[in-house]
Amino acid sequence: MTFSNLSQYFEKLEATSKRLELIDILSRLFKESNAEEIGKICYLIQGRVAPFFEPTELGMAESLVAQAIAMAYGPTSPRLRGVKSPKDEVIKLYRQLGNMGLAAEELSKAKRLKTKAISVTGVFNELHKIAKFTGKGTVEQKVTTLANILKSLDPISAKHVVNIPLGTLRLGIGDHTVMDALSLAKIGDKTLRPILEDAYNKTSDLGYVAEMFFKHGEKGLKEVKLVVGKPVRPALAERMPNAEEAVKRLGDTFAAEPKFDGFRVAVHKNGNEIKLFSRNLEDTTHAFPDLVEGAKTQIKAKSCILEGEAIAYNPVTEEFLPFQETTKRRRKYNIEEKAKELPLILFTFDVLYLNGEDVTAKPYKERRKLLESIVSADHSVVRIAEERILHTAGEITKFFNEEISEGLEGLMLKKLDAPYKAGGRGFHWIKFKRSQSGELTDTVDCVLLGVFSGRGKRTAFGVGGLLVGVYDEKNDSFPTISRLGTGLTDVEFREVNEISKKLKVSHKPARVISKIEPGFWVEPKVVMEIFADEITKSPIHTAGEENGVGFALRFPRLVKFRESDKRAEDATTVEEIKKLYEQQYKHKKS
Numbered sequence: 242m243t244f245s246n247l248s249q250y251f252e253k254l255e256a257t258s259k260r261l262e263l264i265d266i267l268s269r270l271f272k273e274s275n276a277e278e279i280g281k282i283c284y285l286i287q288g289r290v291a292p293f294f295e296p297t298e299l300g301m302a303e304s305l306v307a308q309a310i311a312m313a314y315g316p317t318s319p320r321l322r323g324v325k326s327p328k329d330e331v332i333k334l335y336r337q338l339g340n341m342g343l344a345a346e347e348l349s350k351a352k353r354l355k356t357k358a359i360s361v362t363g364v365f366n367e368l369h370k371i372a373k374f375t376g377k378g379t380v381e382q383k384v385t386t387l388a389n390i391l392k393s394l395d396p397i398s399a400k401h402v403v404n405i406p407l408g409t410l411r412l413g414i415g416d417h418t419v420m421d422a423l424s425l426a427k428i429g430d431k432t433l434r435p436i437l438e439d440a441y442n443k444t445s446d447l448g449y450v451a452e453m454f455f456k457h458g459e460k461g462l463k464e465v466k467l468v469v470g471k472p473v474r475p476a477l478a479e480r481m482p483n484a485e486e487a488v489k490r491l492g493d494t495f496a497a498e499p500k501f502d503g504f505r506v507a508v509h510k511n512g513n514e515i516k517l518f519s520r521n522l523e524d525t526t527h528a529f530p531d532l533v534e535g536a537k538t539q540i541k542a543k544s545c546i547l548e549g550e551a552i553a554y555n556p557v558t559e560e561f562l563p564f565q566e567t568t569k570r571r572r573k574y575n576i577e578e579k580a581k582e583l584p585l586i587l588f589t590f591d592v593l594y595l596n597g598e599d600v601t602a603k604p605y606k607e608r609r610k611l612l613e614s615i616v617s618a619d620h621s622v623v624r625i626a627e628e629r630i631l632h633t634a635g636e637i638t639k640f641f642n643e644e645i646s647e648g649l650e651g652l653m654l655k656k657l658d659a660p661y662k663a664g665g666r667g668f669h670w671i672k673f674k675r676s677q678s679g680e681l682t683d684t685v686d687c688v689l690l691g692v693f694s695g696r697g698k699r700t701a702f703g704v705g706g707l708l709v710g711v712y713d714e715k716n717d718s719f720p721t722i723s724r725l726g727t728g729l730t731d732v733e734f735r736e737v738n739e740i741s742k743k744l745k746v747s748h749k750p751a752r753v754i755s756k757i758e759p760g761f762w763v764e765p766k767v768v769m770e771i772f773a774d775e776i777t778k779s780p781i782h783t784a785g786e787e788n789g790v791g792f793a794l795r796f797p798r799l800v801k802f803r804e805s806d807k808r809a810e811d812a813t814t815v816e817e818i819k820k821l822y823e824q825q826y827k828h829k830k831s
């Protein structure tokens with residue numbers, strides 16, 4: 242396929258925000274694609290040249306892209322020819338039009354160079370090259386390479402290609418939409434979506450999954466196994482209203498572990514090579530040298546994928562520190578210094594892959610034995626989480642209270658015979674968290690969708706209130722559930738301001754369902770943990786909407802940002818909200 246052809250599809254995708262139309266257009270695009278290029282196309286439609294977890298950034302900000310545009314069109318464009326600084330002229334045009342892609346398109350239209358039919362693979366490989374340049378002369382190489390790509394592209398292609406390095410190619414296409422379209426393209430309906438999703442959950446690599454699918458069909462998908470180095474989408478925990486209900490779900494014998502209030506870490510070990518991934522599937526290896534060293538020496542396996550929770554502790558008093566302290570370790574600078582000041586312990590709680598074998602299908606109790614055989618409980622950096630085998634609701638409450646008094650967040654209850662369900666919720670794990678009042682209630686993880694501008698004191702922060710939503714798993718969309726104004730400190734307002742500036746988009750993102758128009762929209766990316774008094778029904782919001790009435794949060798307050806922790810699709814789901822709503826109603830009646 243030519244890049245020009247792909248760009249025509251980008252145009253069509255850009256013009257709609259209806260999910261069914263997106264799926265339809267994508268499936269037509271996929272039908273035209275071959276097995277060699279399908280993976281690359283899957284990355285490109287999400288504005289990338291590699292899977293999300295690979296830190297393959299093109300490293301070109303507006304000024305460099307403008308320079309490349311000036312280099313490509315300077316000699317031929319009447320607007321740029323003869324001006325003192327063609328680059329400044331490009332920036333001027335960009336400011337006028339509001340988007341660098343539009344500036345490139347306009348300048349490209351005026352040029353007289355003959356365009357070549359360059360393939361998707363050709364453009365992809367060049368863009369990939371831009372990401373990989375290192376050392377002396379990198380900047381010039383990046384600019385020249387982008388300029389050369391632009392020279393051989395038509396105006397519409399130029400428009401889309403410049404948005405890739407800038408991270409502004411926002412077609413609003415979610416992973417689930419891509420998977421539905423892949424299934425539709427190959428077999429004419431969406432029935433293969435669950436199998437595609439399973440393969441995706443194991444590798445987090447949509448391009449890789451699409452390629453396997455196009456090369457080896459449904460059978461190939463079923464054979465996709467975990468790969469050391471590709472992050473596994475984490476298993477998720479469910480909530481239950483009380484210990485009695487949990488016992489009903491788990492049976493009369495189940496495991497209980499402390500729920501550490503730190504951050505999830507997946508360790509991928511291949512010999513002496515260690516990679517760490519966050520809950521969010523980001524590669525965080527460089528940020529935690531102490532965990533890397535610990536994993537090298539304290540995990541007795543040739544190769545493995547382990548999961549655990551890292552939490553800061555005070556080596557003098559041997560006390561765990563609150564989340565606010567632990568999170569200070571997530572930083573880009575002074576890493577070594579902070580590692581000494583706030584040492585982490587990694588409490589491992591599961592093993593997914595061991596010495597060449599994917600063990601996710603084994604029951605929890607067997608995986609736990611395997612984990613015990615490679616990690617010990619002593620006082621080193623990598624430890625194993627305490628486990629107790631329990632039988633009754635009374636035992637849950639007792640253990641829960643012990644853990645709370647140790648400063649931990651609560652308990653995780655685990656079914657003994659359950660497999661590890663990558664990316665899944667399925668009542669294999671049940672969480673019991675302490676709320677601010679110390680009761681067994683829970684918070685809601687919402688996605689930031691829009692921002693209302695600030696009045697009064699908040700004008701200084703640019704942000705007055707926030708529009709937040711939850712995740713609708715069935716429709717792969719983000720309906721709204723609340724407006725949030727109170728409960729944010731000045732520091733948090735500033736933080737929201739910074740985040741929202743980066744994610745600001747000019748129109749409502751494709752997957753957002755809202756009846757409210759905020760000051761501006763943001764890409765659904767940031768997850769915020771919110772505490773509310775109650776879930777109510779409201780005609781204003783669209784979460785779980787039936788007959789014009791959706792769910793809403795009453796008196797919402799921000800607990801914390803989960804920016805580098807949860808992806809938007811891991812936010813609380815509409816289904817969960819529905820359950821919480823019903824449970825709360827039951828409580829009130831009794």
Ligand code: AMP
Nearest residue numbers: 478498499500501504505550590626653
């Ligand atoms: P939540 O983020 O509130 O939905 O709770 C699930 C998170 O609890 C997981 O993603 C882990 O990061 C964390 N966690 C803490 N302790 C454990 C444990 N023992 N087993 C599993 N997850 C745990």
